[in-house]
Amino acid sequence: MKTWKRFAHIDVGSVEQAADLLRRGNAALIAGGTDLLGGMRFEILPDYPELIVNLKTIPGLDYIREEGGGLRIGALTRLEDIARSATVRSRWTALADAAHRTATPHIREMGTIGGNICQLNRCWYFRIPDNRFHCVRKGGKTCYAMAGDNRYHSIFGALKSCLAVNPSDTAPALVALGASIRTNRRLVEAEKFWDMRVPGSTVLEPGEIVTAIEIPAPPAGAKSAFLKFAIRKSIDFPIVNCAVMVAGGEARVCLNAVHNRPWRATASEDVVRGKAIDEALADAAGAAAVAKALALPGDRNKWKIQIARTLVKRALLASA
């Protein structure tokens, strides 16, 4: 097994202390560590952190609480605890299902919700060991997926020249449920939380740390669902996933693994607005979701368009 290159490690007692260390130099935060440590072991990035800042020693960031009808989840809450929570399942079903379909049971026992939404994007050129492709997401000039094997890449075009997809299962559920991300500095709507950064996947600034997820009470009679297409039931990242919340003639539909950021399918939402969802309407909403999708030259990722269309349809029917 490849061992890690040396790094220093520090347990911190507060978010402020972690933020302070982050601002000082080449440091990385660790919560569950499943994304960070795998990437470090294979040295996928040109920069190797000198210091690992352990957030798990910060008290009071691991909780699931109902607050004023809404839901508040601490950033250090393990995905498995979210998947098993009767509270989350009762009214925020799409999130419970998304957490349950993430990775493997072991990774869900280790990985946190804060880490899941901050994980780096998936692209085999970006993540290849020893940084063999110095791509745009690492500060290079080329997106190797553009002319390479891009069967898993974006069907909604590049963002800042990068075709890598956001692989989070919980992210589309948070967007569909209208969640916000609380950091040590501000509250960001989930929909605006992700962006293409070098090499990050979020709008977090240096020294900014996610502390909680805040999800409002679902509207009366709301139903939500999460569906995922992957080759295996466990382990695999999504090829496409989709979360939907339907309430009182309004729907929120969000796809992921189809673009650099979670992709809110507002065109589908327009199709179903004010109408009773049946097979034909859900089908039309699925078609609307991918009306602007475009396979990359060579059509290697064209199959994902059909999957996205079908997942939107099925998720809407499951929430109707």
Add this chain to the structure above:
Amino acid sequence: MTEEKKAGQVERGGISRRSFLRDAGLAAAVPAVAPIARAGEAPAPRTPAAPAGPAASEDSCDGPTMVQLTVNSGQYRCEVQPHWSLRQLLRDEIGLTSPKDWCGGLGACGSCTVILNGRPVLSCLTLACECHGAAVETAEGIANTKHPVIQAYIDYNAFQCGYCTPGFVCTAKALLDRNQNPTEADVRDALGGNLCRCATYQQHPPAVIAAAAELRRDRSRS
């Protein structure tokens, strides 16, 4: 029951191939692992390093740190480097070889599974220095307690080459600790992160369900 004997030797510090090699001085470094006599003693909390200036990343947390942890029934005090995995600590320092490596540290196979504070986790993606005060169970410990899951795996032939078996056994034991009556779907779901290249998958659910039944019988007898 050869499994038990092997595991027992390691636990008791008897002669195994690994301890022989180590004692014979073939290992380059002297492992800084000290089993602690008084079991059950709670480790003192490790003081977080002071949030000093740039020095914080240079001296206070750069070198080896002491961790005190319970592994199976023994208490250990170990000096670990920040970049060591828990798997490395268990295998190379403590001498428990059941956490295997298959996928190379990607977190994609489950072969290195151990139970950390009640949760089945991947020891290859867990930092040893973050395990201060932790309780770790490995397949050796599960075998030593004569947990029914071991006999069930034998009875149901739930392995062929056996390489992935310690990971499966740890995952199954963690499931049985929280679910006394798992369904086949529960078992399949819980074992979803463990790969078996011999493809013994269909034998696992009946084995774990049989172990659960045996555990329930044990409880009703006691």
